[in-house]
Amino acid sequence: MEGTNDNSPNHFILVGFSDDPRLERILFVALLIAYLLTLMGNTTITLVSRRDPHLHTTMYFFLTHLSFLDLSFTTSSIPQLLYNLNGHDKTISHVGCALHLFLFLGLGGVECLLLAVMAYNQFVAVCRPLRYMVTMNPSLCQGLVSVAWGCGVADSLIMSPMTLWLPHCGHCKVDHFLCEMPALIQMACVNTAAIEGIAFILAVGIVLSPLVFILVSYGYIVRAVLSIQSSSGKQKAFNTCGSHLTMVSLFYRNIIYMYMQPGTSSSWDQGKFLTLLYNIVTPLLNPLIYTLRNKEVKGALRRLILGAREKGLKASTVRTLGFSLSLHNASVNVQSVSQWKACSFFVP
Numbered sequence: 001m002e003g004t005n006d007n008s009p010n011h012f013i014l015v016g017f018s019d020d021p022r023l024e025r026i027l028f029v030a031l032l033i034a035y036l037l038t039l040m041g042n043t044t045i046t047l048v049s050r051r052d053p054h055l056h057t058t059m060y061f062f063l064t065h066l067s068f069l070d071l072s073f074t075t076s077s078i079p080q081l082l083y084n085l086n087g088h089d090k091t092i093s094h095v096g097c098a099l100h101l102f103l104f105l106g107l108g109g110v111e112c113l114l115l116a117v118m119a120y121n122q123f124v125a126v127c128r129p130l131r132y133m134v135t136m137n138p139s140l141c142q143g144l145v146s147v148a149w150g151c152g153v154a155d156s157l158i159m160s161p162m163t164l165w166l167p168h169c170g171h172c173k174v175d176h177f178l179c180e181m182p183a184l185i186q187m188a189c190v191n192t193a194a195i196e197g198i199a200f201i202l203a204v205g206i207v208l209s210p211l212v213f214i215l216v217s218y219g220y221i222v223r224a225v226l227s228i229q230s231s232s233g234k235q236k237a238f239n240t241c242g243s244h245l246t247m248v249s250l251f252y253r254n255i256i257y258m259y260m261q262p263g264t265s266s267s268w269d270q271g272k273f274l275t276l277l278y279n280i281v282t283p284l285l286n287p288l289i290y291t292l293r294n295k296e297v298k299g300a301l302r303r304l305i306l307g308a309r310e311k312g313l314k315a316s317t318v319r320t321l322g323f324s325l326s327l328h329n330a331s332v333n334v335q336s337v338s339q340w341k342a343c344s345f346f347v348p
Helices: 002-006 021-051 058-075 078-086 096-125 129-133 140-162 181-186 193-226 231-259 266-293 297-345
Strands: 011-014 091-093
Touching: 002 011, 002 096, 011 140, 021 181, 021 266, 021 297, 058 096, 058 140, 058 266, 078 266, 091 096, 096 129, 096 140, 096 193, 096 231, 129 231, 140 181, 140 193, 193 231, 231 266
Parallel strands: none
Antiparallel strands: 011 091
């Protein structure tokens, strides 16, 4: 352990795309716009799901957690990335790198498991509709979300210290723009077969097992939907499940490529762009996928906007009436004073 600490630098240099300053400038502008849109979109989904009574259902309970996760997942890395892209200082402290790695692994693991929980919710809704309210009760939903959070944090508590304790023999340059596990393992100066094996086993439990569960659930869902006689019922079921399935395909495609082979990658530049995809593009598309394909969310947004507009009109009307009343009182007072002066003029 002492040798490990001696060979570990007190800071890291995130190389990123520093060999191409023009690309850095383009990425800075694009990521800044995407990050602001991600904040706006996921915050809107969270507020609408919380404030509109029509959306106080199990599906939107999970969707609120997903939007919060996307906000946290993106915010844990994008500000640091924007800072690195915008200046010459590419350094990050060892503590900052550790915190970043812990949040990145933990929140990513929670999202993998939460997507599986949402698939189970869809399975019960389509295949067991008569027992849906009994099965997906509030206690079970809270328990499933708590298990997802607990397993994701536990995975990060195991992998983060093991990755950071690897000796680097004085090397401090990370060939990435984030403190990501594959890049940190790659820069170690010892045999990393053991930690790669542990990472693979945990990835099977946190990444691959939820994906298999999702695919099996949707196999049953497709079979149940095909047995529906009415075309409108089929269309409604496909629309309900389509949004979630789109999110799963976007998120898992890049995660599996990066974390099922943590120490070996055919192209690090390709790995960097894949990291950008699941770190900013997926959270950015999440609100669009769930709002553009969902009439309930669009209706809730409309009611929220109209409600705010009506409140604004009422407040404006009250202010106008108050101003008019104050003018009226002022004119009455002026007339009273004028009459008093006129009377006092004729008093001997």
